[in-house]
Amino acid sequence: MPAQTQPPVAGRWLWTCRAGFESHLFEELAWAGAAPRLLGDALVESERSPSPPPAFARAGYQVVASLPPGAPEVLAEAAARSIGVLPGAGPWVLQSFTPDSPRGNPLATTAEALEAAVKARLPSERLLEDGGRAKESGARLVALCVAPDGVTVVGSVFAREALSLAPGGRRRMRREVESPSRAAMKLEEALDGLAFEPGRGDVCVDLGAAPGGWTQRLVARGARVVAVDPAKLMPELASHGRVKHVQESAFAYAPEEPADWLFCDMAWRPLEVAQLLAKWGRRGWASHLVANIKLPMKDKNPVLVRVRHTLVEEGGWEGLTVRQLYHDRDEVTVTAHRLR
Structure with missing residues (x-):
């Protein structure tokens, strides 16, 4: 420097x-x-x-x-x-x-x-x-x-x-009073950059949902959310009529029917998360993807190369974007879509 x-x-x-x-x-x-x-x-x-x-x-x-x-x-x-x-x-x-x-x-x-x-x-x-x-x-x-x-x-x-x-x-998002974590601002910034976003009646799957930061913002948009996480959600989300809480591992979960949107913000190894998201794309389980990928302390760029390859070549996701947004820290946000 x-x-x-x-x-x-x-x-x-x-x-x-x-x-x-x-x-x-x-x-x-x-x-x-x-x-x-x-x-x-x-x-x-x-x-x-x-x-x-x-x-x-x-x-x-x-x-x-x-x-x-x-x-x-x-x-x-x-x-x-x-x-x-x-x-x-x-x-x-x-x-x-x-x-x-x-x-x-x-x-x-x-x-x-x-x-x-x-x-x-x-x-x-x-x-x-x-x-x-x-x-x-x-x-x-x-x-x-x-x-x-x-x-x-x-x-x-x-x-x-x-x-x-x-x-x-520097796209600063306002943190809602009821938001349980910083995660909600990451999602708001990611959606802000898309041509359109989840709306009323859309089916969204939120992998690694607890305590519910992303699920909460999706519900506020009128979407129906399948929140997948072994841990508990906030009480107001667990009892919400448009939230279905599936208490199991995101890696074991398979949807009953394809979703409009797949969301994922899990504190997990990046290449394993990429492989999970690729499975969703390969099997046509969702049409749109918004996910946060945590990065290692070292060798960030080699990991990103492998993440891109996994999502596109193995998962068939199209229009892939990979960005470290303003509210991201040691992580990047990916967006993509896939025709069913």
Whole structure:
């Protein structure tokens, strides 16, 4: 890691990640032949955007400009000029963020002030205030990254190609008062990134459900849930009319009929969980998959390669995404679908 934050090169890609996972993101990009470079805490640069996208990246932007240090009004003018020459006539969604690190987070107020100053210098008719409509409107996300050591970066990516619509990929979910654990926020963030989510009447199987964080959020959406776990659920879920608690091991359970959705958040060895999820795909037991895979302390990328292979080649799951989301720790969230 460099002693000071390094500015990225225009035309290359800037990636954000969870602090402490820079080496894993670097390795992932290196394996993809993307010529990565460590820039500083929670920031990695690469020559290009690989396919599939890196699992350890929260967000990625093509660098428009690295601005030289200067007074706030000078930075705002320079940022506005660099944004103004972006090709295309579609709308912009302007966002600011800081690296998610002890040195980056105190710069949040500076980043917000810069965003406001740049917005004041851009044509209002080009700015889209409702970021939730960014994809369907063909908008471009324009990011202002304010990093330590005087590094300020302007980057952009089309919303339909973005890893996350949240600034810097930091999608903070609100924890419901009744939620029994942090797990509920992981599920909410995972569903937030999908084109659609479980709804009223959908049949969901929740493997490793106890104490019920994911089951609770699915029931709140109107779904019917088969919660599979030898341990007990919260009393209000155990007696809920749309919850069926099957008290047995997830590895032994077989559904009576195919489900619409398969969910899994088990603290278990990653390759064994991947094999379990592959069995569900291979046998056509579910149409959609959302699962959290715990990662080992070492060799995270080799494990992810095997997880991908198991789910796709052995399980037949399609459209696989593997992401370390904001609410994930030593884990990744996978999503996929399968035609019955």
